[in-house]
Amino acid sequence: MAHQITRLDATKIAELIRTRxxxxxxxxxxxxxxxxxxxxxxxxxxTVAEGALDAARAAEVAVMAGGKLGPLHGVPFTVKDSIDTAWVLTQRGSPIFRGRVPDQDATSVARMKNAGGILLAKTNLPEFSYWIESDNLLSGRSNNPWDMSRTPGGSSGGESAAIAAGMSPLGLGTDLAISVRGPAAQTGITSMKATHGRVPMTGIWPRAPRRFWHVGPMARSVRDVALAFSQLAGPDGQDAFATSTARSDSGVGQRTVGQLRVGWMVGPGFGPVDPEVAATVKAAAEALKGLGVLVEHVGIPALERDFALDVFNRLHVMEMKPAFQEAMAGHEGEMYKMARTMLSLPDTSMKDYIEAEQAAERLRDGYADYFTRYDALITHVLPIPAHKHGVEEFNIDGQTVDATYLQGATVPLNVTGLPGLAMRFGTSQEGLPINVQIVGAWQAESTILHVASLLEGVSLVRDLHPDI
Known part of the structure; x- marks a missing residue:
């Protein structure tokens, strides 16, 4: 019975708890x-939360009392270790913060608890949430449950691995350029980076550069992501970017299937893509077409003019370096490789910085133009399936690129702030998950959740649980 419970999604767990x-x-x-x-x-x-079982006992008393229960009542959830949890260690993947215990929950954590969720544990990450592998000097390296020799991604790689392996049904990660969607793709789970500002970043570090950071739900089903987002969204009076009062409709789109207009692309503008991954994106598009959705192969000229990864790199270094320097002052001997790399990067000149800001505006305009004609866009999440630990250079479809290119299709949504959802739709020849990314217009989370639920309904993927 216990093994069956850990294979259930959060929505089903909540339902079974409500019905006793x-x-x-x-x-x-x-x-x-x-x-x-x-x-x-x-x-x-x-870190396992010490009070988890006591909270579960209290939740059981509430069920037996017959009172009103929250939508996540009694459901365990996990949280990336860069997100503050009251009286539970939050060490940010660095010895510099060893033993740090916040006295207040981040807004996102508080909202999960208010919905009845119970904090189960904290999950691993790269130092300061800054890399595509979850490895650090404090808690070591996380492994992919599909293949221990491979990474579960970063920076929310511990979270993705925990959910994929059945250690958690639901969790919270953060996303600067790839970090909830990439790990989801590497472990075959579902995650969503909502429109920038939809979910407050209060109680999460680092905050710089604030306009690119997001916090989002990670789970094993689209409906779980929709449910969690419906509880997380909305201003908190502390994060000035979080201003929208609109709520998710839990995935019920405003258009019928026959009215939906969806484009799909794997480039140009994202960098090279493995043929298996490209074929999975096309298969998702064809599946929607088979349901009666209007689907077309598209291009977005703005992505070809301004490579979003280059734009991001020119903008974020100037804003992140001061935060890193402040945190590491006097602790230089406790820095890991990515913190050292960040501090070694040259500053962007003011001329290049302004040009990058203008390029970011062109990218926003390009997507805005696209969404006058289409309701959603389907792309890849990563150009390859989960890779081996420590690889810094890849040959993808005949082109050699460095590891930062894995962010080619995800980082445009951080630069523009648009919402994106990652979900599994395929399997590589090596038996590894392949996810697709569904992109929506500004604050159109309901639309991408709707499209994702359609794809989930026709997916032929059956091996959703790694054999551990």
């Missing part, structure tokens, strides 16, 4: 047992 078919204590214990069994191999969980 399972208890919150059973659910929590099943996940704690799963952590004990598989985390030594995966190293996704870095």
């Amino acid at each position: 078919e399972i208890s919150p204590v059973e659910v929590m214990q099943a996940h704690l047992d799963r952590i004990g069994a598989v985390n030594p191999k995966i190293n996704a969980i870095v």
Whole structure:
């Protein structure tokens, strides 16, 4: 029974708790047992919340009392270790913050708890959330549950690995350029980076550059992502970017299937893409067409004029370096490789910085023009499936690129602030998950959740759980 519980999605767990078919204590214990069994191999969980079982017992009392229950009542959730959790270690993947215990929850964590969720554990990340692998000097390297020799991604790689391995049904990650969508693709789960500002970043570090950072839900089903987002969205009076009061409609789109207009592309403008990945994107497009959706192969000229990864690199270094320098002052001996790399990067000249700002505006305009004709866009998330640990250079479709190119299709949504959802739709010849990315217009989360639910309904992928 315990193994079955850890394969359920959060929505089903909440339903079974409400109907008293399972208890919150059973659910929590099943996940704690799963952590004990598989985390030594995966190293996704870095801290288990001491009060998790006590909170589950309290949740069980509330169920038996027959009162009103929140939509996530009794459901365990995990949180990336850059997100503050009251009285639970939040060490940000660095010895510099060893032993740090916040006295207040981040807004996103507080909202999950207000919905009835129970904090289960904190998950691994790269130092300061800054790289595409989850490895650091404090808690070590996380492994991909599909293949331990491969990465579960970064920077929310511990979170993606925990969910894929059944240690958690639902969690929170953060995304600067790739970090909830890339790890989801490498482990075959679902995640969403909503429109910038939809979910407050209060209580999350680093905040610089604020206009590119997002926090978002990660889970094993589209409906779980929709449910979590409906609880997370909205201003909190502290994050000035979080101003929209609009709420998600939990994935129910405003158009019928026959009215939806969807484009698909794998480039140009994203960098090279592996043929298996490109074929998966096309397969997703064809699946939607088979449902009656109007689907067309498209291009976005703005992405060809201004390579978003280059734009991002010219903008974010100037804003992140001061935050890193402040945090590491007097702790230079405790820096890991990516912090050292960040500090070694040359400053962007003012001329290049202004030009990059103008390029970012052109990218926003280009997407705005696209969304006058289409409701959604389907692309790849990553140009390749999950890669081996420590690889810094890749040959993709005959072109040699460095590891930053893995962000080619995700970083445009951080530069523009547009929402994007990552979900599995294929499997590589090596048996690794391949995800697609569904992109929407500004604050059109309901549309991309709707398209994602359509794809989930026709997906032929059956091996959703790695054999650990």
